[in-house]
Amino acid sequence: MGQRAAARKGRSRSRSRRGTARRRTTGPIVLLGICLALLSVGAGAALAHWRGAPPARTVADGREPEVSPLMSAAASPETGSPSPSKSPERSPETEPKPSPSPSKSRKPSVPASGPGTFTAAQSSGEATGDSGTLRRYRVEVEDGTDVSARQAAAEIQQILAHPRGWAANGRGRFQLVSSNADFVIKIATPATADKLCLAVGLNTHGELNCETVEGVVVNLKRWLLGSPTFAGTPAEYRHLIINHEVGHEIGIRRHMGCPGPGRPAPVMMQQIKGLNGCVSNAWPYDDEGTYLIGPPA
Template sequence: MSVASKRAAARRGRSRSRSRSRRPTRGPLARILPLGAALFVLSLGGGVALAHWHGTAKPVPGAADDTDRLIASPSVTPEASDPPRADRSIPEQGRTPPSPRPPVKVPASGPGTFTTAQASGRAAGSGPPRRYRVQVEDGIDISAKDAAAEIEQILAHPRGWAAHGRGSFRLVSGDDADFVIRIATPATADRLCRAQGLDTGGELNCETADGVVVNLRRWMLGSPTFTGSAAEYRHLIINHEVGHEIGNREHLGCSGPGRLAPVMMQQIKGLDGCRSNAWPYDQDGTYITGPTL
């Protein structure tokens, strides 16, 4: 090899050495950058795919409107329902149920003196005039005025005696009364009725020489054989006893099973198949009668 060839080969060797010495060494950052670029490309592709999926979905009718309303309206948190309470389904231990009303107490006896209702009313009905006075035994929890007002309404009832020409009844407070209606304790009622030869046994009412005696027990409690309240039974008491006053002296019996009992029947002693009834006439104005006893 010539000298010139050796020199040229030496220059090429030095050039390759300088090229190798000038090539930079790849550090950590150089290795991370390609990986980040790859991730960026992948995310870009996923975004394109997601955009493509939203673009092809069919819109739901009204969905935008509903969304607008939800945004515009304040959020409402539903109220939480009350947790079940133990006392709604399981009675509390130791709770005492409400006690029933105490039974009405009727005094067995009284002083035997009476208070007259200081009241007067208009005549009710047609027929012979009948003036009556109302008295209540002293010491009992009944107002003579209230009792007189109740009796006045009973005698003026459309199914009563006055409405069918059997008497024109008028409440008075003086001595000019044709008859007296007295409400008395059982002992006093027995005494007044016994004077007429009648045994009422602490339970019954009676007619006396000057009027009617009403047993306080029947006035306040009614009768166990009567279907109805004590107030309804008071209608029967007055209509039955006043019926005697206007001339119906005899008692009547039941006219047949299921029929209304006559007001002149002693319904306290049993109904014999009839239905309880407190009025002399039915709703059609027909007198309710039965066999004479």
Template sequence: MPRITSGGPVEPAPAPSRAGVPRGGDGVFNTARAVGPVVGRGGELRRFRVQVEDGIELVAGDVALEIQGILAHPRSWGAHGRGRFQLVADEADFVIRIATPDTADRLCRESGFDTHGELNCETAEGVVVNLRRWTLGSPTFAGTPRAYRHLIINHEIGHEIGIRRHLGCPGPGRLAPVMMQQIKGLGGCRSNAFPYDEEGIYIAGPAVS
């Protein structure tokens, strides 16, 4: 288990460049001291903390507010009754960690996932986000790294709210489901970061293992 330390934002720092994404860190995490409002229209309330590994050019408080904004988006889970979410600084139902690739691999491996220095995962404690994906996005995603972060959070929170199986592409040219592992290929679909389309309809697809 990583050691956890408390710490809040000091001064904003830019996200690291491609060359500046460190491979590993010391496994010590800073916890965002921010507290946010409840977002979402219905369903179970889940409180979450955000932690960022030491030694990377991200500020825990800034990351926490960005994630809160993702969960509050009108096409995300909270807007359609699948759950309510609240950013907290202390006792939480799950934690979202931004970790260097080596640390992410170790945390994910403890839950039985082989993430190859590239992928994110959902563990018993919450979500582990690979710093490389948070910073650089994905070569299969037609959008900026910031837009890709919506996919990261929505996909892993989908697991957190009980969606265990991944989905496949529903058909050529259609939006890829958020529960599709889009980084592994789109199968003819268009990349997409949200569980719902602009009409509020859930974007489904065939179940895959």
């Protein structure tokens, strides 16, 4: 009995050692298999994610990003091109608002009267024109009108040098001077203009310009605002003022009427009193150098 018990005990210990050995051998194999399986699943998921949504490329040099074969393979079946992502909708707070439109420019304020004193433009220029009598003129602006005498003189100088003007077509030469002038162009308030024009028997009613013994009187209202009958800007109407009054200065005494409906009004027509079917015009000549005339008014 003792030997059998010892033998059984020995066989039991041998089986226990073999079981322990099997467990020690099987455990690492199982763990290795599990790790390999997890790595395989992770790699497949990562590849599938990359194929479905390739990483965006930053375009730093202004060129379009290159399209790889894998990116082409991700094209949508309907269009054959990558499916565009939908841009987020703007919220009312981020929606761009239109900029306010600029306010319309207001008409300049015209003082009804002034002190009756004038400031002369201290500037001079070259003679304009190639033939005819040289007439030197000085420009003066009534004080307190906010009109620069120098700027007004420069503008009048340009008007008299216009290709459709008197000087460019042989009707005389004109030169801006600051002293020793042959005639003076004065820009005056309506009340002062009326006084200067009335001195030679002309009633301008606070609205009109005139020619006097000394030279030309320009009503400030007309200089700044133009005329309600003239289809053009005040700057264009200033051409008509100067050309009309200088026309008197060079010897054209009589006014003209409209030569016919739709035709340009002569510069010697009193266009502020109505056009009678003519078209507004601020120059003595047309583009071809033809003098624009009409019947005596």
